[in-house]
Amino acid sequence: MCGIVAGVAQRNIVPSLLEGLKRLEYRGYDSCGVAVLQRGEARRVRTLSRVCTLEADARAIDLDGATGIAHTRWATHGMPVIDNAHPIFSGELIAVVHNGIIENHEQLRQSLRAKGYVFTSQTDTEVIAHLVHEHYCGDILTAVHNATRMLQGAYAIAVMCRDEPGRVIGARQGSPLVVGIGKEGVFLASDTFALAGSAERFIYLEEGDLVDIEGKDVKILDKEGQAVTRREIAFVRHASDAELGAYRHFMQKEIFEQPVAVARTIASVTGRETHQAGMPKPEELAEVTNVVMLGCGTSHYAALTACGWFEHFANVAARAEISSEYRYRDYVSPGNTLVVAVSQSGETADTLAALRYTQSMGEQRTLAICNVAASAMVRQCRWSFITEAGPEVGVASTKAFTTQLVALFMLAIQMGKQRGHVSESEAESYMRQLTALPDAMRNVLAREPEIMAWAEALYQSDHALFLGRGTHYPIALEGALKLKEISYIHAEGYPAGELKHGPLALVTDAMPVIVTAPNDALLHKLKSNMEEVRARGGRLFVLADSDTGLTVESGMRLIHMPAWFGALSPVLHVVALQLLAYHVACLRGTDIDKPRNLAKSVTVE
Structure with missing residues (x-):
């Protein structure tokens, strides 16, 4: 959820910030923005569109600077509107990006308003920006340290100050933040993947840590303000990790x-x-x-x-x-x-x-x-x-x-x-x-053409029911989750034995029922459950191990899986259900890699 990229570079940092945001798109977001220190002032661009739009907007105004912060936001406090998009400013002095939730933001907001601060957003993040502004007396590290001591909740933040170019402060409590050190600069990000290509060495901040990035120098303080040393890790990422290659979607x-x-x-x-x-x-x-x-x-x-x-x-x-x-x-x-x-x-x-x-x-x-x-x-x-x-x-x-x-x-x-x-x-x-x-x-993946044919029969449905027994019941749950996540079809997973205890009332010819049928000790029970569906005119889509003896009958579509793979059978069946959800979503034209309202890494409650 949400994504931070920030840092101090030896050149224009905007391309690195935008590339980092693109790598964080997998987390899910509904707005994004970037701010840099440029010719003595903080300048920002924000959008409710994708990072590619932000990139074009930044290019249109010649956004350029060596110190900057950037963010993809997944709305919690406040609707997805421009005023709530990050970076959040306090006057023209302080700029902040933030992941997490500040639990005492209402009390802090009232206190800050009483001191004359005007709020232009609905975000809890603006509280952080104004607190830093209030505590600023010429040293941004001290201001951030004092401000974070007043915060309750979870946060990872990156802060820059108009009057201290070449410097970015980070802090974390409950939300992840990593320092990346590269040949062209020092960066902060929500994860290492965001900095692939920009940094080779990484430092994971601990709970309560603050980090002071000034030029090429990195100083880390614990929550008491004492200098500490954190372990440095070298990662090697392959370019293919972030490339689609011959595939349509990640x-x-x-x-x-x-x-x-x-x-x-x-x-x-x-x-x-x-x-x-x-x-x-x-x-x-x-x-x-x-x-x-x-x-x-x-x-x-x-x-x-x-x-x-x-x-x-x-x-x-x-x-x-x-x-x-x-x-x-x-x-x-x-x-x-x-x-x-x-x-x-x-x-x-x-x-x-x-x-x-x-x-x-x-x-x-x-x-x-x-x-x-x-x-x-x-x-x-x-x-x-x-x-x-x-x-x-x-x-x-x-x-x-x-x-x-x-x-x-x-x-x-x-x-x-x-x-x-x-x-x-x-x-x-x-x-x-x-x-x-x-x-x-790989044998299951080779059945993709058959699964695509199922998708053609399913993609116009409004609902779907997934059934399994034993260790395949959670696979039915996972199959239903995949379908609802990326195709937006309402889907539910059930233990097949529970059909007669309620869900059978939903079964008609408009309700597809997807069944995972391994050749295990419960197969004969599962066959009875399938007959219950057929008797009510339901449409059955059955993933059956090749040695089950199941054959196509009226009202049933069948894909033969490999022979029963023992206790590891759930791993094979879920691969087929993943492919099914993917191809249904393709036919429905949804945003498969970044489904609406969802985030990859859920770092807030």
Whole structure:
């Protein structure tokens, strides 16, 4: 949600700021803007359109300067109108961009108004700008430090001052902010992806940190104002990460990248050069009898799928909790619990808060399953499993989800082996199956033409129902989520056995019913549920393993998947549902990579 790019360069910084904003478009936004210090004044351009429009507008007024801040905004306080777009100014002196939510903004607003400050926006961000202005006495770092001490809530900010060119101040509390150091300048951004090409070395700010960028110099202070040193990390990103190549959209590209992403994730544990140094040692899991998994959206569905794996392979009680609800529950520890936080970005505000909540209740066994090694979640947890999905640009998660499933599966097998419920030979068999998974996923991707034909039959529907049983019920939920996210068709996922307890009332020939049908122990039950749909005139779209024996009948469309892939079957079926959602959205002409009202990294509550 929202995106910050800022910095001080040795040349005109505007192209770097705009390129950074383009790389942050995946987060979702409804306005954007850029401001620089140019010939002794702060100048800005803002728009309610895309970054490409902002770029043209900046070019039209010859926006040029070595010090600047830029932002993509996802509206929270105030409608998406120009006055609410960032950067936000306080007079002609202070310019601010901000991610997060200031919880005490109303009280601060009243106080500032009483002191003569006039508010021109509905944003909580304007409070920050005026506070910095109020505290400014010739040193912008001191002003920002004093202002942030009055803020309650979450924020990542970048601030510049007309009277101090060549200087940008950053601060973070609850929202991510990274410093990027390059040959042509020093930058701030919401994530490293925004600075690919501009910076080679990165410093992740800790909670409460302030950073003072002055020319090429970087100084970091903790929340007490004391100088500190933070670890510097070098990243190498490939240009292809940010390029579409032969694909129409990043989502399509990322769907087809899944076999490689899954193979990399498996190799990170089983290859000759393993690099999962943060994983717990087997003996450290020996006493675990309960697993609690925290996640939101797609990550929650990955955790929900894994519950069956932990129970079956490791014989431990497992439950998946929605972070935004769990953080407000009365926590009752079952003892000997492993808390697993699941997140693509590692910056998901609700999951971070739920994780902190469990830790405050005494839970010390915490593990992050995450795609970003230097994220807040990884740093907050005792252990970590870094998925190898690579950058995921499309807002609707695809390869992050399947690599999360692989990580959770491997963790369940490891726990089962340590607890004596999975033998050495069985573990080796499961690892061989994992190694074969990428090729099986390519087999599913080869069915794209058949899935496109389904999309032709579905794209004019207003509603859709997804059904699954066992570990495929969360896959039905994920399939429905993908369809609603990018096509805007109302879709719901249900356990197939629940049909007769309510949802069957919705089934008519106008309600397509998509079924994920693996050749598992529940197949005969699922067939009965499908007959219930056919008997009510419903239209069935069935993804069936090739060995199920299912054949096309009246009122049914059928795509034969590969043969049943055992416990890893959900990974294959979800790939087909991702493709279905993608092609339906293509036919409906929606903004697939940046669906309306949604953000990639949800860093506010």
